[in-house]
Amino acid sequence: MPLTAEQQAEIDQQRATPRQTLRAVSEGMEAHLYVPHPVLDHGLVRVVDYMGDDAAICQAARVSYGTGTKSVQNDEGLIRYLMRHWHSTPFEMCEVKFHVKLPVFVARQWIRHRTANVNEYSARYSILDREFYLPAPDQLAAQSAQNNQGRGEVLAGDEAQRVLDLLREDAMRSYDHYEAMLSQDGQQGLARELARMNLPANIYTQWYWKVDLHNLLHFLRLRADAHAQYEIRAYADLMCDITRDWVPAAFNAFRDYRMDAVSLSAQGAAALKRRLAGEAITQETSGMGAREWREFQAVWG
Numbered sequence: 001m002p003l004t005a006e007q008q009a010e011i012d013q014q015r016a017t018p019r020q021t022l023r024a025v026s027e028g029m030e031a032h033l034y035v036p037h038p039v040l041d042h043g044l045v046r047v048v049d050y051m052g053d054d055a056a057i058c059q060a061a062r063v064s065y066g067t068g069t070k071s072v073q074n075d076e077g078l079i080r081y082l083m084r085h086w087h088s089t090p091f092e093m094c095e096v097k098f099h100v101k102l103p104v105f106v107a108r109q110w111i112r113h114r115t116a117n118v119n120e121y122s123a124r125y126s127i128l129d130r131e132f133y134l135p136a137p138d139q140l141a142a143q144s145a146q147n148n149q150g151r152g153e154v155l156a157g158d159e160a161q162r163v164l165d166l167l168r169e170d171a172m173r174s175y176d177h178y179e180a181m182l183s184q185d186g187q188q189g190l191a192r193e194l195a196r197m198n199l200p201a202n203i204y205t206q207w208y209w210k211v212d213l214h215n216l217l218h219f220l221r222l223r224a225d226a227h228a229q230y231e232i233r234a235y236a237d238l239m240c241d242i243t244r245d246w247v248p249a250a251f252n253a254f255r256d257y258r259m260d261a262v263s264l265s266a267q268g269a270a271a272l273k274r275r276l277a278g279e280a281i282t283q284e285t286s287g288m289g290a291r292e293w294r295e296f297q298a299v300w301g
């Protein structure tokens, strides 16, 4: 994530000139404000603005005139109640705006989350940088034999080198041709909006991404999950840490009632009750399909 000296100076200057405010401030989030956190080989996440804190959630839930804080313990209890009962709108009162630098194939997954506001770097207007995602050795893996939507054994030795060389060579050749096609250096060439079409999906793009806390948590639930692709998970894991620092009570409730919680179908609940009563249950007698049964057993043994 190499920033230019100019970019770093801008960030340093923003952090060096704090202003007094009457607005709610989260001390944990203040520490993150503007700071770029590296992700993957050239990516980053940084918070450029935010609104609200744990108390703002309680304030909205109580529709109160003041800070809404009766006591930290009361607030935590209320936040946990709201999360447990899917009373979600108070969480929408907090907002955050991220600056994210990410490979285009990750951006394609990320953009499916429609409940955010996005502004992306324009490759019609600007020339893209020569920056491509190349997986670290432990992420160069073969197709999973069990999961059609996942990766399996990590590549080693010559095979790892072979695919890495192909990825690097293709990226460099595409970028060389991109540069050679652009209308610049005295040639007629192609407009930026057209020349970019030969660039591979591992080139980096950037955007500002603004979302409320409720929808951010939904994003994190899906993308910081073991089923999500590693590359988007790397971003989501980091954003979990930032969110924990921003709204610790809300994040802890989210972790307990969403992320680390287990949901049961009607058949699953019935099977569990029968098992607790001493009955031996099989997939055939459980009323569950083979896949649901496997998932049930993975959690309950």
Ligand SMILES: Cc1cc2nc3c(=O)[nH]c(=O)nc-3n(C[C@H](O)[C@H](O)[C@H](O)COP(=O)(O)OP(=O)(O)OC[C@H]3O[C@@H](n4cnc5c(N)ncnc54)[C@H](O)[C@@H]3O)c2cc1C
Binding pocket: 112, 113, 114, 115, 116, 215, 218, 222, 223, 227, 228, 229
């Ligand atoms: C592990 C994993 C695998 C995936 N695989 C695929 C795949 O193979 N192919 C594929 O195309 N996608 C895939 N997706 C993307 C997935 O289907 C969702 O599009 C994505 O996760 C965004 O979720 P969302 O719609 O809930 O989020 P958001 O767009 O942020 O929406 C949040 C919530 O708002 C509501 N909402 C938003 N917009 C509408 C609307 N127009 N109408 C009704 N309700 C709305 C819904 O309740 C929704 O859950 C995958 C996602 C994950 C996490």
